[in-house]
Structures are given as C-alpha cells and as structure tokens.
Amino acid sequence: MPHNIAVLGSTGSIGTQTLDIISQFPDRFRAVVLAAGSNVDMLIRQATKHRPAIAIIADERKYSALKEALSPLGIETACGEQALADAMERPDFDTVVTATVGYSGLLPTIRAIKAGKQIALANKETLVVAGELVTRMLRDSASEVIPVDSEHSAIYQCLKGEDTATVKKLIITASGGPFRTWTREETARVTAAQALNHPRWHMGAKITIDSATMLNKAFEIIEARWLFDVAPEKIEAVVHPQSIVHSMVEFVDGAVKAQLGIPDMHLPIRYALGDASRLPSEERPLSLSDYTSLTFEKPDAEKFPCLTLAPRALTDGGNTACIINAANEVAVAAFLRGAISFHGIYDTITDALDRISFIPTPTLDDYVATHHATIEYCKRKIEQ
Ligand SMILES: NC(=O)C1=CN([C@@H]2O[C@H](COP(=O)(O)OP(=O)(O)OC[C@H]3O[C@@H](n4cnc5c(N)ncnc54)[C@H](OP(=O)(O)O)[C@@H]3O)[C@@H](O)[C@H]2O)C=CC1
Ligand SMILES: CC(=O)[C@@H](O)[C@H](O)COP(=O)(O)O
Numbered sequence: 001m002p003h004n005i006a007v008l009g010s011t012g013s014i015g016t017q018t019l020d021i022i023s024q025f026p027d028r029f030r031a032v033v034l035a036a037g038s039n040v041d042m043l044i045r046q047a048t049k050h051r052p053a054i055a056i057i058a059d060e061r062k063y064s065a066l067k068e069a070l071s072p073l074g075i076e077t078a079c080g081e082q083a084l085a086d087a088m089e090r091p092d093f094d095t096v097v098t099a100t101v102g103y104s105g106l107l108p109t110i111r112a113i114k115a116g117k118q119i120a121l122a123n124k125e126t127l128v129v130a131g132e133l134v135t136r137m138l139r140d141s142a143s144e145v146i147p148v149d150s151e152h153s154a155i156y157q158c159l160k161g162e163d164t165a166t167v168k169k170l171i172i173t174a175s176g177g178p179f180r181t182w183t184r185e186e187t188a189r190v191t192a193a194q195a196l197n198h199p200r201w202h203m204g205a206k207i208t209i210d211s212a213t214m215l216n217k218a219f220e221i222i223e224a225r226w227l228f229d230v231a232p233e234k235i236e237a238v239v240h241p242q243s244i245v246h247s248m249v250e251f252v253d254g255a256v257k258a259q260l261g262i263p264d265m266h267l268p269i270r271y272a273l274g275d276a277s278r279l280p281s282e283e284r285p286l287s288l289s290d291y292t293s294l295t296f297e298k299p300d301a302e303k304f305p306c307l308t309l310a311p312r313a314l315t316d317g318g319n320t321a322c323i324i325n326a327a328n329e330v331a332v333a334a335f336l337r338g339a340i341s342f343h344g345i346y347d348t349i350t351d352a353l354d355r356i357s358f359i360p361t362p363t364l365d366d367y368v369a370t371h372h373a374t375i376e377y378c379k380r381k382i383e384q
C-alpha cells in the first residue's frame with residue numbers, strides 16, 4: 001500500500017522537490033492532496049500528472065480556472081485558506097509535508113496535529129510563531145514531526161539511537177549567506193537581486209532573504225529548541241560556507257556526530273517521507289575529495305544583528321517570536337519591492353517588538369491576534 005501524502009505548498013521549492021521524490025517511488029508514495037497559494041497553472045500541471053483526490057488553491061480568484069481544468073479529470077477542487085486547513089482532517093492521507101511559506105503554515109499544521117497526521121515539517125515558521133503551543137499539542141497527539149529543514153534533519157539523524165540526556169550541544173551550521181564577507185557598511189546598500197543570490201541553496205525568495213540577514217539561523221535556533229526540547233543555551237550556530245556539514249550534535253563524552261551531504265533538499269525530504277529510513281538517492285553523491293577544505297567560523301552578530309533575535313525570543317518567550325516573524329514577513333516583502341533597505345528589515349522587527357503588546361502565555365487566539373496586529377502595524381509604518 002502506498003503512503004498517502006498531502007503536499008501543502010506543492011508549487012514552491014520544497015513542494016516541487018517533494019513531488020520529485022513521490023515520482024521516484026510510485027509504489028511507495030502517492031500525492032493525495034495538493035495545495036498551493038496562487039500559481040494555478042503549475043498546480044493544474046501537477047494535479048494532471050499526480051492525480052490527487054483534491055487540489056486546493058488558497059487564492060480564491062484562481063478557483064474557477066482550477067475547477068474548470070480538474071473537474072473533467074474527476075479531481076475534487078477547493079479554494080481559500082480555510083479549505084486548506086479543513087483538508088487536514090481528510091481520512092485519505094497519513095502524512096503532510098508542510099511546505100507553505102511563513103505564518104500560513106501554522107493553522108493547517110495545528111489542524112493536522114489534531115487529526116493525528118504524521119508531519120514532515122518544512123515550514124519552520126510554525127515553530128517560530130507558536131513553538132511552545134505546538135509542542136504541547138504534539139505531546140497529546142498521535143502526530144509525530146520529522147523535520148525537513150536541512151539542519152534539523154541532520155540533528156534528527158545524529159540523535160537517532162542516542163539518549164537525549166547525553167546531549168551537550170546542538171551545533172547548527174550556517175552558510176553565512178551572500179554577504180558573509182561584506183562589511184556592515186557595504187550591506188547597507190545591497191539590492192534585492194544581490195540578496196536573492198544565495199551561494200549554496202536554491203530556495204524560495206522569502207527564506208533566501210532570511211538567509212542573507214541570517215534571521216534564518218535565528219529561526220533555526222528557535223525551531224531546534226522546540227523540536228528537540230533542548231535548552232536555548234545548549235544550541236549554537238557556526239558558519240560553514242561550504243554547506244556540506246548540515247549540522248552536528250556534541251555529546252557529554254566529547255563525541256561530536258555530524259551529517260554530511262551535498263547541499264540538496266531531496267535528501268531531507270526523502271528521509272522525512274520515508275519515516276526516517278534510508279531510501280536510495282538519484283542525486284550525485286558527496287565526493288569529499290572535490291573540496292580542498294571544509295571551514296568553520298564564528299557568526300558575527302554585529303554584522304548580522306538578526307542573530308540576536310534568537311536569544312531575545314527564547315529569553316522573553318510569550319509572543320515575542322510571533323512578533324518577530326510577522327514583522328519580518330512585512331519587511332522582507334517591502335525589501336523585495338524596494339520600499340525599505342536591507343538594514344531596514346532588522347529595524348522593522350525591533351520597532352515592532354517595541355510597539356506590539358507582549359503576552360507572556362499566549363493562547364492560539366493570542367498568536368493569531370498578535371500576527372495580524374503586527375502585520376497591520378508594520379505595513380502602516382512602512383507606508384508612512
Ligand atoms: N526551499 C528550501 O530549500 C527550504 C525551505 N524551508 C522552509 O520551507 C517552507 C517553504 O519554503 P520554499 O519552498 O522555499 O518557499 P516557496 O516560496 O518556494 O514556496 C512557497 C509555497 O507556499 C505556497 N503558498 C504561499 N502562501 C500560501 C498560502 N497563504 N496558502 C497556501 N499556500 C501558500 C506557494 O504557492 P504559490 O507559489 O502557488 O503562490 C508555494 O507553493 C518555508 O517555511 C521555508 O522556510 C526550509 C528549509 C529549506
Ligand atoms: C536548505 C536549508 O535548510 C536552508 O535553511 C539553508 O540552511 C539556508 O542557508 P543558510 O545557512 O544560509 O541560512
């Protein structure tokens with residue numbers, strides 16, 4: 001029996017690579033739910049090829065095109081963010097790949113947890129926004145999360161078979177992004193095109209900008225804190241420009257385990273879809289002799305102040321990281337359209353942290369309200 005899978009964000013970077021894996025193992029995997037934001041043409045092509053039970057488009061303006069194309073094929077269609085979240089309760093799939101971008105991943109993931117689905121988690125923002133709540137819900141659910149984010153997949157692989165009480169430190173590697181060797185003064189004037197030019201990974205625009213500011217690494221520290229239930233002071237980032245060592249775990253006896261591989265997301269996606277098992281790969285293998293050196297350096301929080309937002313979010317707790325995420329979503333979109341500078345991204349986030357009310361023990365409704373209040377505040381501020 002194939003493993004039935006829902007792919008949320010099927011038209012994106014992780015979503016399309018997930019469908020590659022599903023195509024490579026037709027006896028093992030079947031795409032039952034495909035969901036996208038607004039790229040209706042690609043969603044129609046994907047549904048025509050994969051024949052899911054249902055295809056969902058969040059953008060309601062694109063619904064008639066979707067329905068017209070897929071109804072003759074007997075494929076159910078739906079639209080809107082509510083329909084996408086409701087689909088998480090369908091009984092015809094067991095695993096969901098959460099590959100939408102930003103806050104949009106939170107509510108469908110919560111519904112999937114309530115429905116006891118297996119979760120291949122790419123959408124790190126789910127744990128950034130509401131990590132404490134989501135991990136609490138996971139404890140009372142049949143759901144299990146297998147990380148897709150490359151660093152967290154590496155740590156998950158290193159921890160397999162280990163006693164978590166023996167973990168001394170999680171060491172998350174960072175490429176350093178396109179501006180690793182630039183001065184703070186030089187990064188003041190960077191363009192969106194320069195920031196989108198990631199040296200190692202081909203990813204969606206939002207995470208690529210997060211890598212350039214290194215907020216991606218701050219998010220990954222927060223993600224690791226909740227995924228692995230490790231105290232924040234035991235999680236550190238190290239810059240490794242080659243992106244071959246995907247992360248490491250140091251144990252109390254001094255041993256350090258690492259997972260290595262070429263920078264290609266097919267591996268962590270395949271590992272998560274296969275329930276943490278080793279399925280054969282079609283990518284080129286890692287050949288260490290191709291690399292004259294693998295280097296490591298300390299991250300520079302003066303050059304990349306977004307790195308300071310991880311300790312701030314984890315020390316202050318409550319809705320702090322939710323505010324950071326929402327402000328960043330507005331700021332990244334504004335930077336991409338040329339409305340603010342690269343440094344303006346960090347400034348937008350810290351301004352929102354000063355202005356939006358702190359809630360020490362937020363409920364789900366509080367997170368939702370914080371997200372929308374921050375989005376509104378930052379949009380107004382940038383438009384002024
Ligand atoms: N790309 C990578 O290598 C990695 C990504 N991640 C994480 O994975 C997630 C996805 O990243 P990535 O694939 O790069 O992003 P992309 O921008 O490439 O893709 C985003 C996907 O989400 C869909 N989408 C956007 N908004 C909504 C919405 N409101 N409702 C439903 N679907 C929506 C898009 O649809 P459409 O295009 O049709 O509008 C698209 O399918 C992010 O959280 C990112 O941090 C983590 C590690 C690595
Ligand atoms: C592929 C992946 O997991 C990304 O999150 C990647 O880590 C981004 O690169 P940075 O290390 O530059 O943030």
Ligand SMILES: [Mn+2]
Nearest residue numbers: 149150151220
């Ligand atoms: Mn990552």
